[in-house]
Amino acid sequence: MIRRIDLRGADQSVDYRAAVPRADFDVEAAVPAVHAICEDVRTRGLDAIRELSERFDGVTVDDIRVAPEALSTALEQLDPDIRAALEESISRLRATCTAELEHDAVTDLGPGARVTHRKVPVGRVGLYVPGGLAPLVSSVLMNVVPAQTAGVESIALASPPQREFGGAVHPTILAACALLGVEEVYAVGGAQAIAMFAYGTGPCAKVDLVTGPGNIYTVTAKRLLKGLVGIDSEAGPTEIAILADDTADPAYVAADLLSQAEHDPLAAAVLVTPSVRLADAVDAELDVQVAATKHVERIRTSLSGRQSGVVLVDDLEQGLDVVNAYAAEHLEIHTADAASYAARVRNAGAIFVGPHAPVSLGDYCAGSNHVLPTAGCACHSSGLSVRAFTKSVHVVDYSRAALEEVARHVVTLAEAEDLPGHGAAVSVRFSQESAE
16 A cells, blocks of 8 residues: 655665655646636635635635624534533643743843844734635634734634535634634635735735645645735645654554545655564554545545655664655654654654654644644744744844944945945934034
8 A cells, every 4th residue: 555665775875855755746837727816816806706616615605704693603503522622722732832932132232232132923814724625623723823822913714615514614613713712704715715815805904924724726826925925834735754663553653644644645654664574564554444444545545645655764863864854744753762863853844752642642732733844844944833923123222322333333334335325324423413
């Protein structure tokens, strides 16, 4: 079901990132179609959104904004066990988000010379929650809680209208919004939702930042509209890598690979191990576990795709090199002394240490965020956090004496750049006083 990639004995010239391929996720190929969608929303507004909902979601939505009573009703009708799970997840995530909050940093560079590094929340954000293969209610929490903790005052959320619910947003998603106090919710999906946020369409005012995962149309819209609006990342299909040795439980490893394959036929599931015995045992476990699960076809497609595989390495040192090069969205460590190996990982969206920290824990209730960089972007990008919803502003406060102390340096550097007006803007403050 899952192929093997043998990197044992590989020399240093091997590009490990290329040796472990990913799913085809060609954003550039989607650009023409998505550009047309965004232009349609920009020029025709609500009419375009309604027509696109009929085309892509198979529903007619007259009022794209969800009525307040629909939110309260969804929360009232929410299964008590689901509500309890959401509340626990919110509590844990809010605790970690609060710990991430950055405070203003004040630097005094001399008498009367002060620079303050001020953290300011984004004014308005648009949060996207997918609703295609699965209603990702957990993504409501992962987007809303850090935004609220950062101090964002205006939050709008969009999720696709569901044919099953007569063109309404999935009720569990609505209930989570109500639980979090998010009152501005739109039944709009895909690229048209991102365009709605970016341009400000119909009842939805323009936002400053768009966050949240989605399909290739959503990702492409974020790429096209970046600059007009801020974005968190261009997240592609989900992926898990597991670094494991002979101490790993093959049933755990197989279950965790399967859990991410369940997301999407393009999801990547990669096991990196020096143990052929473990690889064989995981293969056997996958045969049993996949046959017994619900989304068999989706999972088989993911596990048998080019983006998934068992990577055989000489030892865990080579394994570390492979996982650092691969830079997985989710990385599990199932080895003896797992914490020490985890400490040496540079590139991963999130790291799960030991046999009792599966990715599923992070998806729902660990207190970490599950909106993470994919496609190798973990080598330069981070997962969604409070920081994504804040920006930095330098506040410069100098007295006359403090400015005079560095005035000649400013003039010298301005002349070195052939920008004499820059220097004059400092000199004039002292030449006028001398003349008087």
